[in-house]
Structure formats: C-alpha cells, structure tokens
Amino acid sequence: QKEVEQNSGPLSVPEGAIASLNCTYSDRGSQSFFWYRQYSGKSPELIMFIYSNGDKEDGRFTAQLNKASQYVSLLIRDSQPSDSATYLCAVNLLTGGFKTIFGAGTRLFVKA
C-alpha cells in the first residue's frame, strides 16, 4: 500500500461545478495534511492545509479531514478553467521522523 494515494484522473468537470479530489494515507499517526496545485511546467503551490478533523474553508476551496478513515479531500466550488491543474495531496508522516510524502497527484480539467 502506498503511503499517500490519489486517483490520478483525469477528473473532468464543467465550469461552475464542484470538483471533488480525494486522498487516502496509510500512517494513522499523521498530523498535517496539505493540498498543492501544480500547473504544467511550474512548481507546486500550497493552497490549503488542515490539521484537525472536519472542514476548513478558504474562498472557493474546502479541505475535509477524517482521521478515523484516513481520508482527506479537497472541494473546489464554482470551478473555473484556470483551476485546471494537477492537485497534489501531501501528508506529514510521523514514521521515521517528520517527513512530507506526496501523492502522485490528480489531474483536473475544467471545461468552459
């Protein structure tokens, strides 16, 4: 089992819809969870981080964390074509000392 797993996609949604991106992780003791957006040819950009169970909202983005299910998700409301990118889930693992492990990423396409 991979430490951090994401559906590689591509996930295609129409403009204005809600895009839902999911991520599962293996280390039950993980404390910190991050979502990065990466445009083609660019470096990852931090868009959300969440440390506690529940929802965290920032503008059109909502991160959801369920530690019991070892599951973290990112919702993008009112999706725009400019949201088309690869979204990377990152988890800070406690095993072997603090290190951040990234999922392979989900490619999102928002159709105008």
Added chain:
Amino acid sequence: KAGVTQTPRYLIKTRGQQVTLSCSPISGHRSVSWYQQTPGQGLQFLFEYFSETQRNKGNFPGRFSGRQFSNSRSEMNVSTLELGDSALYLCASSLTGGSNEQYFGPGTRLTVT
C-alpha cells in the same frame, strides 16, 4: 516577503559530471527540504535540513548530498550523474519543518545527456 529562490533554473550536464544546486528559503524560515520530481515517480523526498543539520533523508543513493549554511541557504550536490537523474529538483522552505506547511521554489530543471 520574497519567496523561495533556486539557482540555476536550467542546467544541462553530461553523464559522470557532478552538479550543485542552490536554494535560498523565505526569510525567517529555517527548514529546507529537497525533492526530485519526474513524470514516472512523482515528487520524491530527498532530504531535509534544519539549523545546518540533516534531520531526515529519503531513499536516494549516496551520490545525492546536501548541506545548509548558517543563513539557512541550502545546496544539494549530485555526483557521478546518471541519465536517470534528469528531473525537476525542487526546494521547499518551512518555518521550522516538521508538521509546518512548506513553500516551494521554482525548481531547477536538470537534464543529463
């Protein structure tokens, strides 16, 4: 506040050579992590430095090494380059590392021929 800077942005080397990449973190950040990104393997953790000490290391051969200076700037070195080392090398800075969020630099695109 200035972001993370990396130099050089692009590099072409031949097999067997060595290369040094540089990273300057966000002012006040003391942790620097290095990652390798390739289309096949995704983002893979190389190592993390905090206060001039390597705190954590990924599963890469000893050809990959790094160091951090007292001003938190960091360098990574790859010796005896192989074709498979062609990748985007990313540096990320964090206030104290650990569970803190990280901010990435623009990366150095290394091509080994």
